[in-house]
Amino acid sequence: MKPKVQEAVAELRTSFPDAVVTDVADGDGGAFVSVDPIDPGPAYSQDETWLKFHISHMYPDADVYPLFVRPDLVRVDGNGHGEAITSGSFRGEPALQISRRSNHRSEIDTALRKILKVEKWVSER
Template structure:
C-alpha cells in the first residue's frame, strides 16, 4: 500500500502547516502510515550543529496512537556534557541519528496531533 490512510494524511498536513517554510519529506511506509523528515529544524546554541533534521513515523494507527519516537541528526552538546536520559544514538532509516524517547502516555485522539508532538519534542530537546 502506498496511499496514506486519511488520518495519517491529516497528520502530514498538520506537520506541513506547523513547519511551513521548512522542507518536509514524506515517504509512505507501505502500511498506510508514513515516515516524515522535517529539515532545518532549529535546536539552539546548546548543540552543534544548531540546526538539524527531525524524523518520525506516523503509523497506520494514527490518530489513536502516539507519534513515538522521534529522531534528529547526531548532535553534540556545546558544553561538552553527555546527552541525558531519553537520548541515545541509533540508526534510523539508514542514517546515524539520536533517538529522542518522549512517549505521551496521555495521548488524546482528535486533540493531540503529530505536529504538536513534534514541537513538544523539539522544545524538550532545546531545554536539555
C-alpha cells in the same frame, strides 16, 4: 496513506513553512516523515538538525514515537545528552533517538503537537 496520516503531514507542512517536510508511504497506511531543518536550541553547537519519525497507520490512535535527529548533534558544554537521547538509527541511517513517549495521550496530542513538544524539550535541555 490513510487520510488521517495525510492530514497530519499536511498540518506539519503548514506549521513548518521554512522547512522541507517530506513523507514516504510505509505500505501499511502510515508514513515516514522528515522535517528539515529545525533549530535544536542554544544548548547545541549546530544551528539546525533534521527531525525524522514514523506516523503509523494506527494514527491518531498511536503515539508518534520515537523521534530522531542528526547523529552528530553535540552540546555546547561538551556534556553528554542525558536521559532519553541515545544513539540509534532511522530506516538504516545513523541518528540520535529521542525517547519521549506520550503515555497518557489525549485526542489533542496530534503529530504536530508531539513534534512541537519534542522540539521544545530538546531546545530547553
